[in-house]
Amino acid sequence: MKKKIPEIKESVEELKEKLKIEKSPRSQQRVHMLYLLKSGEAKSRQEVADLLAVHRHTVGQWLSRYEQEGMEGMLELKTKPNRAYSLSAEEKEKLEEQLKNPVGFGSYKEIGRWLKEQLGVELKYPTVYKIVRKDLGAKLKVPRKSHIYKDEGEVEAFKESFGERLKKK
Numbered sequence: 001m002k003k004k005i006p007e008i009k010e011s012v013e014e015l016k017e018k019l020k021i022e023k024s025p026r027s028q029q030r031v032h033m034l035y036l037l038k039s040g041e042a043k044s045r046q047e048v049a050d051l052l053a054v055h056r057h058t059v060g061q062w063l064s065r066y067e068q069e070g071m072e073g074m075l076e077l078k079t080k081p082n083r084a085y086s087l088s089a090e091e092k093e094k095l096e097e098q099l100k101n102p103v104g105f106g107s108y109k110e111i112g113r114w115l116k117e118q119l120g121v122e123l124k125y126p127t128v129y130k131i132v133r134k135d136l137g138a139k140l141k142v143p144r145k146s147h148i149y150k151d152e153g154e155v156e157a158f159k160e161s162f163g164e165r166l167k168k169k
Contacts, residue, residue: 003060003063005037005063008034008038010071011038015031015034016035018031026077033059087121096136096138099136104140108129112124115128
C-alpha cells in the first residue's frame with residue numbers, strides 16, 4: 001500500500017539549519033530525511049531509505065510520527081529506562097558461592113532452575129547468561145566426554161610413568 005508522503009511544513013533553509021544544529025546522529029538522520037524530501041532529492045520512501053541506509057519501513061515510521069507529532073515529536077528519541085537489577089546482592093552472593101562448587105552446573109538452564117527452586121527468582125536465559133558470564137565472570141563446569149574405548153588401566157599406567165618422569169627431572 002502506497003502511503004502519501006505528508007506535507008513538510010519547514011522550508012529547505014530551516015531544515016539545513018536544523019541539520020547543522022542537531023547533535024544526535026539519530027536525530028540528524030530524521031532531519032536529513034525531511035530535507036531530502038523537501039528539496040526533491042528523493043521522491044519516495046524507498047529512495048530516502050536507500051540514501052540514508054535504513055529500511056523503508058523505518059522511513060515510514062518517522063514520517064508517521066512527523067505527521068502526528070510534528071518535528072519535535074519525530075526528533076524525540078524514546079529509550080527504555082534502566083531497569084532495577086534482577087538479583088539482589090545477597091542472591092548474587094549465593095549464586096556465586098554455588099558456582100564455586102566443584103560439581104557446578106551443566107547449563108545455564110540448570111542455573112535458572114536452581115535460582116527458581118532455591119531463591120524463588122525466575123529469570124530468562126539471556127539474563128542468567130549475562131549475570132553468570134559478564135557480571136560474575138564464571139564459567140560452567142562441564143566435564144569433557146571420554147572416549148568409549150578408553151582403557152582405564154592404561155590411563156593409570158600413563159599417569160604413574162609421567163609422574164616418575166617428572167620426579168627424575
